[in-house]
Amino acid sequence: DVKVTQSSRYLVKRxxxxxxxxxxxxxxxxxxxxxxxxxGLGLRLIYFSYDVKMKEKGDIPEGYSVSREKKERFSLxxxxxxxxxxxxxxxxxxxxxxxxYNEQFFGPGTRLTVL
Amino acid sequence: RKExxxxxxxxxxxxxxxxxxxxxxxxxxxxxxxxxxxxxRKEPKLLMSVYSSGNEDGRFTAQLNRASQYISLLIRDSKLSxxxxxxxxxxxxxxxxxxxxxxGTELSVKP
Numbered sequence: 109d110v111k112v113t114q115s116s117r118y119l120v121k122r123x124x125x126x127x128x129x130x131x132x133x134x135x136x137x138x139x140x141x142x143x144x145x146x147x148g149l150g151l152r153l154i155y156f157s158y159d160v161k162m163k164e165k166g167d168i169p170e171g172y173s174v175s176r177e178k179k180e181r182f183s184l185x186x187x188x189x190x191x192x193x194x195x196x197x198x199x200x201x202x203x204x205x206x207x208x209y210n211e212q213f214f215g216p217g218t219r220l221t222v223l
Numbered sequence: 224r225k226e227x228x229x230x231x232x233x234x235x236x237x238x239x240x241x242x243x244x245x246x247x248x249x250x251x252x253x254x255x256x257x258x259x260x261x262x263x264r265k266e267p268k269l270l271m272s273v274y275s276s277g278n279e280d281g282r283f284t285a286q287l288n289r290a291s292q293y294i295s296l297l298i299r300d301s302k303l304s305x306x307x308x309x310x311x312x313x314x315x316x317x318x319x320x321x322x323x324x325x326x327g328t329e330l331s332v333k334p
Binding site for chain 2: 139148149150151158164198202210211212214215216217
């Protein structure tokens with residue numbers, strides 16, 4: 109059974125703190141993604157990676173960075189958390205070619221609150 | 224204009240009802256289409272792909288109209304367990320296979 113896991117389901121941080129969100133997939137997928145989901149705005153792509161050490165900006169990268177040192181792990185970093193980064197963060201992965209390319213598998217999400 | 228637009232709902236229907244969701248997309252280069260389902264406080268999961276000829280999976284029927292850039296999902300004989308948010312998704316292969324998500328349509332099926 110395919111699996112994407114995220115390090116925390118709920119996280120509370122203070123303004124200015126550095127925050128690390130970890131994501132691990134066990135499907136040997138090349139592509140990994142970080143989204144945030146907010147009411148009325150839907151899913152918005154923050155960053156994605158199509159290979160180890162490769163990263164691409166999504167639609168809303170400001171205030172975030174990412175790291176992909178190993179194929180199975182994709183980390184999202186909030187350098188200095190702000191209250192407008194309070195959100196649900198979803199990690200996803202997807203295969204490269206063939207039938208696994210179209211389906212995107214999501215982790216359970218991390219609900220981050222920044223006070 | 225959003226790239227993928229859906230009526231956010233909520234759609235409140237009785238058990239057994241037939242309900243239809245619509246979705247429009249603005250990028251004519253969109254090449255693959257899907258419906259995802261997201262339960263409350265859970266992650267989105269693939270429900271079904273949408274093919275040009277239309278396709279059916281049990282009580283669910285998906286349709287695509289490329290000329291009008293329009294996708295639909297029909298649910299027949301609604302069950303309580305169908306209550307969820309339904310996300311319309313398109314893939315842009317000319318942008319590296321980027322997935323574009325609609326903001327979702329909320330369905331609530333009542334007894």
